[in-house]
Amino acid sequence: MLIKSADDKSKRLALLEDLQQSSLLDTRQKDWLRDELRRCKAGMEGERAAAFYLDGHYKDGQNNVLLHDLRFLVDGEVAQIDHLVINRTGYMVLIETKNYSGDLEVNAHGEFTVRYGRDRYGIPSPYEQSRRHARILGKLLERLEISTRTDKLPEFHNVVMMHPQAIFERPDPKAFDTSFLIKADQFPSWHEKLVDGIGTGGIFKALFNVRSPDTIKEWGEKLKRQHRPADLLALPDFMQPKPHLAQVAQIPKPAAPAPIAAPAAAAPVDADASLAKKLICAHCRAKISFPEGKFCWAKAERFGGLQYCREHQGLFA
Structure with a gap:
């Protein structure tokens, strides 16, 4: 069931487009504005594509709760989770969406690179980013008293979701497992494998931890109330x-x-x-x-x- 949709970011987009018309910008400000506008558009497109497939898979179901576009503040740390799935059997899936205009490469050391023609740029690992968000989410769940029947935190699974038309190269899975990296239209299949794996590895544990649809809906509502949206009109000091x-x-x-x-x-x-x-x-x-x-x-x-x-x-x- 769908608990939270993505926030409306049209004001942010309108601000950036309006600033482009200013005659008072220096070179640094123009460069930042161009890059920020590109990131904003790409991010919104990636989130829309992912939400389309996730909503189709979970919106009307009862075994999972779906929340889009969450931002939590815990002990001075920020966790921005693009999509969160809560399952009745005691696990949560954190989905980090990325929409690069270039091709993505992942090497045997887990290092991420985006290739634009002949140019290549190293980027932070979105998988490690999602794992940091899971750590912060864990703190929040403890404070909200959200736990499995054994009083433990739900199991976290991290996914990096790309646009269905994305192109990326993977290393040999024996060197570095990239099964967490999928295209948006592949998520239903990925989730079925996850459920099958949980059933094979611990079906009794899963059945013991199963919660009612009302309970996971209540969890989703609690997390929705903890959402702290970013200021869409905020700009760096140097943009004055x-x-x-x-x-x-x-x-x-x-x-x-x-x-x-x-x-x-x-x-x-x-x-x-x-x-x-x-x-x-x-x-x-x-x-x-x-x-x-x-x-x-x-x-x-x-x-x-x-x-x-x-x-x-x-x-x-």
Whole structure:
């Protein structure tokens, strides 16, 4: 049964796309913005593809509980679990989704590399990342008193799930076992093998730990309440407008001839207070985006409680 769907990340995507139009970004900011936008789009696409197959397999079932897009804070550590499956027989599957635009390689030492044409880049192991999240999840389960009938933590199984069209190379399984690495459309088959393996290795243990659908639903609801979504509008400190670029933006540009002369813009100190908390620049009266307004409202002392477009925020540098 489905307990939690993925959070809506459209605000994050809109913010990044809006920032691309700014004339106040330096080279480092532009590079970060381009990479972050690519990561955001790829991540959302990978999660959607995985959720499509997982929902089809678990949404209407009673033996498993499914939660998408969980973020837990435990003792200052963060666990971001893309998908979590809770089974009635006392195990949980943590699924880490990845959607690389290049081909993935895994060598005999468990090292991950992404290949873009002739270029190759080493990346952190998503499998080890999932195992760290399992450790943090274990702490949370203890505090929520979620355990098997033998008062032990549920068994954790970690999966790295790729897009169905992904291409990756594996090492010899005798050198390094990559059975945890699957494509999204292969998950039902992978899960059947897991269940068969549990039955072969400890069917009596599994039957002893079996819980009712209501119990695992209650576990899922408890974990859903512990979800702490990230701030979708947060940006690194270095992404704030640069003062010297803001000053350049203040240089007046020759106005194009117009049938009716536009009224002179008021100085910031004379801004109309009635515009407060509206998505309108208090200096030039142009429409602004929500992130621009939020940036100014969070710095009320600097902007006098009003809001300005990115170009005229520089007037207060």
